[in-house]
Amino acid sequence: MTNTKQLFSDTCNRLPVSIEVDQLKKQFGRFVVLDNISLKIEPGEIFVLMGPSGSGKSVFLDLLAGLSKPSSGRLSINQEDLQYVKKTKKYVMGLVFQSGALFNSMTIFDNLALYLREHRLFNEREIRSRVTQMLDMLTLKGVSQIMPSELSGGMRKRVALARGLLMEPDILLFDEPTSELDPITAASIIELIGYVNKQLRITTLIVSHDILLAQTIGHHIALLHNGFIQEIYTPQTLPQSSRSFVRNFLNPTIDLNHPRFLPRRHENKIIG
Numbered sequence: 001m002t003n004t005k006q007l008f009s010d011t012c013n014r015l016p017v018s019i020e021v022d023q024l025k026k027q028f029g030r031f032v033v034l035d036n037i038s039l040k041i042e043p044g045e046i047f048v049l050m051g052p053s054g055s056g057k058s059v060f061l062d063l064l065a066g067l068s069k070p071s072s073g074r075l076s077i078n079q080e081d082l083q084y085v086k087k088t089k090k091y092v093m094g095l096v097f098q099s100g101a102l103f104n105s106m107t108i109f110d111n112l113a114l115y116l117r118e119h120r121l122f123n124e125r126e127i128r129s130r131v132t133q134m135l136d137m138l139t140l141k142g143v144s145q146i147m148p149s150e151l152s153g154g155m156r157k158r159v160a161l162a163r164g165l166l167m168e169p170d171i172l173l174f175d176e177p178t179s180e181l182d183p184i185t186a187a188s189i190i191e192l193i194g195y196v197n198k199q200l201r202i203t204t205l206i207v208s209h210d211i212l213l214a215q216t217i218g219h220h221i222a223l224l225h226n227g228f229i230q231e232i233y234t235p236q237t238l239p240q241s242s243r244s245f246v247r248n249f250l251n252p253t254i255d256l257n258h259p260r261f262l263p264r265r266h267e268n269k270i271i272g
């Protein structure tokens with residue numbers, strides 16, 4: 001396997017950064033998705049933001065990536081305002097989207113080389129060498145000349161991770177890195193993210209519903225519920241929480257005698 005530290009000589013020389021979120025609010029019209037969220041992501045850690053579907057995880061990620069603006073509140077990197085950081089390109093963010101967000105008309109190689117070419121970071125020979133080593137490191141040898149549509153879901157996630165890492169980011173943001181994967185492929189992605197974090201100490205935010213991911217590689221874990229984050233947990237304290245929402249999220253009850261989707265009696269009456 002390629003030596004990670006050799007491949008990331010620049011990243012290894014940089015100090016990991018922190019992310020500060022202060023009284024963050026995001027609403028669409030009158031619909032408040034995120035309400036007064038404050039938290040700190042420590043330099044070099046993996047922070048996992050969990051929550052049910054529709055709770056606002058992707059909205060939070062988009063705000064942090066600078067893809068949308070908060071309704072109020074402040075986001076900063078190393079205590080510097082996110083807008084300023086984006087404008088000055090002071091820190092690099094690697095964003096790994098849920099779907100992979102690869103360009104379908106380009107080969108995997110060209111997808112991976114795109115950022116390095118666009119930003120003229122290296123000459124073509126160096127780009128070739130970096131992309132090849134990255135594919136090797138992520139056990140993706142042999143896919144460089146194929147198109148994204150020919151990849152399996154697990155490969156697509158690894159290619160998306162490769163693209164994020166090739167940017168030599170100060171911050172890595174993941175949206176559901178293990179969704180739609182079988183448990184074994186999901187475990188290999190979890191291992192990979194944990195391995196990269198241990199080697200490079202890139203500050204990482206993962207939004208996910210994956211409890212296994214949170215408990216195996218998360219340093220801190222937060223649960224979004226009704227727009228709020230009530231507490232920050234560690235993998236040890238999360239299962240001990242007495243909050244009913246947390247307990248139910250970790251161990252949802254399935255009651256076959258009372259399926260939630262059946263029409264209620266009064267609804268029947270209206271229809272009848």
Ligand SMILES: Nc1ncnc2c1ncn2[C@@H]1O[C@H](COP(=O)(O)OP(=O)(O)OP(=O)(O)O)[C@@H](O)[C@H]1O
Nearest residue numbers: 028033051052053054055056057058059060176209
């Ligand atoms: N641009 C938008 N305009 C209006 N509402 C939006 C917009 N983006 C997201 N929302 C709403 O915000 C809420 C949170 O959406 P979000 O995509 O963040 O959920 P999520 O927690 O990522 O869910 P999932 O786990 O299913 O990916 C949803 O009710 C969604 O409809």
Ligand SMILES: [Mg+2]
Nearest residue numbers: 057058059175
């Ligand atoms: Mg989402």
